[in-house]
Amino acid sequence: MGNKSETLFDDAKTVIPGGVNSPVRAFRAVDRNPLFINHAKGSHIFDEDGGEYIDYVCSWGPMILGHAYQPVIDAVKAACENGLSYGAPTEKETVLAKLILEAVPFMDKVRLVNSGTEAVMSAIRVARGYTKRDKIIKFRGNYHGHSDGLLVTAGSGLLTESNPDSAGVPKGYTATTLLADYNDKASVEALFEANKGQIAAVIVEPVSANMGVVPPNEGFLEFLRQITKDNGSLLIFDEVITGFRLAYGGASEYYGIQPDMITFGKIVGGGMPLAAYVATSEIMDVVAPVGSVYQAGTLSGNPIAVTAGIEQLKALKNDKDIYIRIDEFASKLEAAYRELGVTVNRVGSLLSPFFTDGEVTSYSDVLKCDTKKFAAYFRKMLDNGVYVAPSQFEAMFVSDAHSQDDLDKTIKAIKNSI
């Protein structure tokens, strides 16, 4: 960590809480000051002190094609010339909606919003409006953004900061959020049994990626599909991370399961603030102005963000070998950790090494991890020119820009760091 990042961080702290606009960026869990970023290109990110790092954060997922991917940059530059926002419909919104629906052909309609938080918050409102029920089930350690009702035993930054429930959320706001354990069918069955006819929806990260990567046990997602169907509840896949990453069709394609609603974020916006929720017409027609579930946004469907999303999705759709390449790259990283005796979970291009003994298949396994060991590993990786998420409870994201040279250097860094 050089002088300039340190100076910028000190200055930022005088005007921004903790110096950052999203908590994990502060590097608190790894006991180091954050890098301040100057620019990024391809698989590399450059800090204000002239440091160059192989980047496995990839803006926490969106940059699946690498940073500053030229077709996206060119299209965004051209779109800017036409004005940044109109607050009125454009043809491009329909183009993006159709590109999204090609990923999930069993869905009919899309609503564009600005963040994953908004997509999930809105999807849940729609599920409640559609089913006319109030309660939802979420899983411990899953993260669905920072709306009030979902900040309950949440993953990601909340888990990193050992504060899985946020202050400032009135009890009443979370009274209808019921908690189950990921990969534990009995915990879900018990909640359905105790709340008959009252569950609007089950929301799940089909692959948990906000407590480190924890894949679904065989049959778990099928079980969720069946129990929701049997109880007249909706199944919502939160694919803000897995969407357009595990496959063009995300986790629903990867696992061959059709939920009732899906939320997308990150990749769908090509690096711009854009997210979406989708469902069948029957469900989506409860949304205003057709139906009475209200959801709106000044910048929703913003032409610049939509342009970035279109270009990124087009690139992914037109070269599906991308998924084979990033999967293969990630499998080699997985092998490198495994060779050193580190527990590692991987699904496609998402992976997490865990500093613990034995397998990690549940939230309680995750909690047993040695976060001090993780922090030491993180600092060494950084010293070896590799930038991974500054938390045990996040995923590593592989992009199509990662090269053989990156792979060789990363494996070397892993060996030096563990």
Ligand code: PLP
């Ligand atoms: N859902 C999941 C699965 C996420 O991983 C995230 C963010 O990381 C969100 C929702 C919230 O998205 P955003 O940060 O864009 O509000």
